[in-house]
Amino acid sequence: MIERTHKNYYPLMLDLAGQPCVIIGGGLVAERKAEALIDAGAAVTVISRAWTPRLEQWSRDGLVSLVRQSYEPGMTQLENALLVFAATDQAPVNSAVRLEAQGMGKLVSVADDPLHSGFIVPAVVRRGKLVIAVSTGGASPLVAKRVREELERTFGAEYEEYLDLLQELRVQIQSSVREAAYRQQMFKAMLEWQLLDWIRSGRLDSFIKGQMIERIKVDPTVSGIERLGVWLREMADENGET
Template sequence: MTINSDSIAYYPLFANLTGKACAIVGGGAVAERKAASLLEAGALVTVISPACSAQMESWVQQGKLALVREGYRAGMSAVAQATLVFAATDSYEINESIRLEAESLGKLVTVADHTAGSGFIVPAVVRRGRLLIAVSTGGASPAVAKKIKQELEHTFGSEYEDYLDLLQELRLLIQSLVGNTVVRQHVFKLMLEWDLIGFIRLGHLKAAWKRELFDRVTQTPTLDGMVRIGLWIQGHLH
């Protein structure tokens, strides 16, 4: 059945692939990019290809991924056991065979350069620690998605990794100090008004300053206290 990609309404989803088996058929540059992102996500990656890139060979030697040094054929266990399947060969016919088998097994499969025939698509991604921003044009223009990704990388620099780690610590502290759920939510909103990003960008997130911040929060975990802490932070930026 022919699918019109213009009619597809994609459902955005962040998947936990830690410890999940994923199969990539193909050993070139596209397959390498897929493998890199899957390894970063903690997936158990198996590549099926008679030959693969130098980088993937290095990952095999390091024990980071498994390599089946064969061409694709129907009935391979790596495909049958995979949570996600990536068809990334340079042959349309082979990719189509992979897609048909994977779909018959109830697998989600993505096909390189064939968005409409894929069960899912992989977006362009900006990762800053806990912050994960995904961009997709639904296959209309990967170049535009890449351009937007580059703009986001400039806007959301490496400081956001420290920022979100700090907010997570503060959130846990507030949860331990403030029992009232409504008040706690207002406290969280006031915390977002603090210019912690400015502090981090100036290199001020030192151990002593961080300890003082946590001491102030612990001493006055109230709405008025959060406002005063915000003013204190602002005063240190000038």
């Protein structure tokens, strides 16, 4: 039987809030895994005889649980975990963790061994609610990092405010307009507003936002969205902007 050398991964966004995740290993790789899991709200347990200073600090802050011992088969932490990360600097230990976790039906990620991992963690760009994941399927993490850096330059901090406002307007429209297809027309028309330019220039203040919300409440229609776009352009012209 020929061992496959390529995987077609299924992209997935997981809600890990409160979910138990276990990391075997206490070095810098484990630290990076723990940091991302903490940001996702997971219940993180790190098993190792030694930890980085940051892991120690996170333990004191109540962000992770540290178990000071080497990995041993049959640990209850693995039995209860949703995700398992084998992140030691010893390939035989990582392999043993993988085999045990997979035997229990767990999803396990093995450091520097994507071929034998049940999942891999992509490079990520975060701008508030905007999350862009980049993966090379384990072929070249450095290429994934470079692509992520290019995306970070393209999608700046303005996207966080942009999506926060669009979500607020979207909720207002959903409460006022029942027909889903018509709502989609309204959402599409909203993209013509050039709001990102307003945010980048610092002109999208609380008054403008309040006016936008109020005008949509009064006239929740496609034509109302288009008129709101005209008003925004007129406001820009009054301020000498194009």
